[in-house]
Amino acid sequence: MASSITHGQRWVVKIGSALLTNDGAGLDATRIASWVQQMAELKQAGIDIVLVSSGAVAAGMARLGWQERPESMELLQAAAAVGQTQLVQTYEALFEQYQLHTAQVLLTHDDLADRKRYLNARNTLRALQAMPIIPIVNENDTVVTDEIRFGDNDTLGALVANLVEADALILLTDQDGLYDADPRSNPNAQLIPQAQANDPAIVAVAGGGGKLGRGGMATKVRAARLAARSGAMTVIAGGRIDDVLLRLRAGESLGTRLVPDMEPIAARKQWLAGHLQTKGDVIIDDGAAAALIKKGKSLLPVGVVSISGHFQRGECVSVKNTQGAVIARGLVNYDALEASKVCGQHSDQVQQSLGYIAELELIHRDNLVLL
Ligand SMILES: Nc1ncnc2c1ncn2[C@@H]1O[C@H](COP(=O)(O)OP(=O)(O)O)[C@@H](O)[C@H]1O
Numbered sequence: 001m002a003s004s005i006t007h008g009q010r011w012v013v014k015i016g017s018a019l020l021t022n023d024g025a026g027l028d029a030t031r032i033a034s035w036v037q038q039m040a041e042l043k044q045a046g047i048d049i050v051l052v053s054s055g056a057v058a059a060g061m062a063r064l065g066w067q068e069r070p071e072s073m074e075l076l077q078a079a080a081a082v083g084q085t086q087l088v089q090t091y092e093a094l095f096e097q098y099q100l101h102t103a104q105v106l107l108t109h110d111d112l113a114d115r116k117r118y119l120n121a122r123n124t125l126r127a128l129q130a131m132p133i134i135p136i137v138n139e140n141d142t143v144v145t146d147e148i149r150f151g152d153n154d155t156l157g158a159l160v161a162n163l164v165e166a167d168a169l170i171l172l173t174d175q176d177g178l179y180d181a182d183p184r185s186n187p188n189a190q191l192i193p194q195a196q197a198n199d200p201a202i203v204a205v206a207g208g209g210g211k212l213g214r215g216g217m218a219t220k221v222r223a224a225r226l227a228a229r230s231g232a233m234t235v236i237a238g239g240r241i242d243d244v245l246l247r248l249r250a251g252e253s254l255g256t257r258l259v260p261d262m263e264p265i266a267a268r269k270q271w272l273a274g275h276l277q278t279k280g281d282v283i284i285d286d287g288a289a290a291a292l293i294k295k296g297k298s299l300l301p302v303g304v305v306s307i308s309g310h311f312q313r314g315e316c317v318s319v320k321n322t323q324g325a326v327i328a329r330g331l332v333n334y335d336a337l338e339a340s341k342v343c344g345q346h347s348d349q350v351q352q353s354l355g356y357i358a359e360l361e362l363i364h365r366d367n368l369v370l371l
C-alpha cells in the first residue's frame, strides 16, 4: 500500500538520548554509524532527511568525565555545549564517507513561535534539503530556560516536521514501538502496530521516560498529534532493529504507525481555510481567477491587478476578483512591497524588477484554498 512511509519524499528522523548513548557512557558510535549508513542510502534515493538528534548532554557528560547527570541548569547546559560539538563531529565524519555533509541547526521554542524566524528557519532547512546535506537539529540548550524549553526532542521533531512539511516523522527509541503498557514494568505488554494519531486511547497507555531519555512515550504520542496537524504520519520504532529505516521504507510493518486524519496538502488547506485573519488583499483579473478556479493553477504575478495591506512573505492573504469577492486565501511568497512591484508582470520581468527571483508563483497552489 502506498503511504507516506514508502512513497513520501520528506522525512524527519529523530534519534532519542536513550538510544544514542551506550548506557549513558558517551555516544554509541557503532549504532550511529548504522543509522548514518541508512540515512545516506535514503538521501541518495531522493528522500530529503532532516535529522533531529538528542545526545548532547550525554556526550558532554562523558567528555567531562561525569558519572551522574547534574541537577543544576547551568551544568546541564555546559554539558550540552561540550557534547554538541562531539555529536556533530561524529555525524559529520560518518556522513562524509557517503559524500554527504551535515549542517548544525540549533532551535528554541521562540524561534518557532516568531513568524519571521519560523519562515527563515523553514527557508534555511529547505535550502539545505535541496543539497547533499543532512541538517542536524537539536534544541539550543545553552540559551533556553526551564519555562521555554521543549525539553524532549519528540516535540521539537514534530515542530520540525510541521516546519518542513514532512510526509513522515520517524521517532527511533529504545523500545520497539508503543505498547499497551510500559514494557519496562509489564513484561506481557503488547505492541500497538497502528492507531489514529488523535486517538485518546493511546494517550492513556503512553508513560514517562527512562533514566536517559526525557519524555517517554507520552511526548512521542503528543508529537504524533502535532505532526498530524500538517498531515505527517509518525512511526515510533526501535532504533536497535537492524536496518530499521530501510525496512520501514520498503514497507515492512515495524513499530507503531500513528496515522493522521488527512494528507499533508489537505491538512494545510484546512488550516488555511480556518485562518480568518488575513494580512492583505491580492486583486486578480478574470483570466487568473479562471486559472485558479477551473484549472487548479498557482497564482502568478502576471494575473495580479493590485495589492492592498501590509503583509510579510509567508503570511495569509485574501485573493479577490475585480468585483471585490473573495475567491481564495493563501500564503504569499512575496511581501506587500515586492508584490506591488511585480503586479501584472511576466515571470521573466519579475527578476528584473526585484533584482532576484524567490519563487515564480505569488501564491503556490499547495498553499492556496478556494472559497
Ligand atoms: N506504553 C509504552 N510503550 C513503550 N514504552 C513506554 C510506554 N510507556 C512508557 N514507555 C517508556 O518510554 C521509554 C522511551 O522514551 P525515552 O526514555 O524518552 O526515550 P528517547 O530518548 O528515545 O526519547 C521506554 O524506555 C519505555 O520505558
Ligand SMILES: N[C@@H](CCC(=O)OP(=O)(O)O)C(=O)O
Pocket (backbone or CB within 6 Å): 015, 016, 017, 018, 053, 054, 055, 056, 057, 058, 080, 138, 139, 141, 151, 152, 153, 154, 209, 212, 213, 214, 215, 216
Ligand atoms: N537537547 C538534549 C536532548 C533532550 C532529550 O533527552 O530528548 P529525548 O531523547 O527526546 O528524551 C540533548 O541533546 O541532550
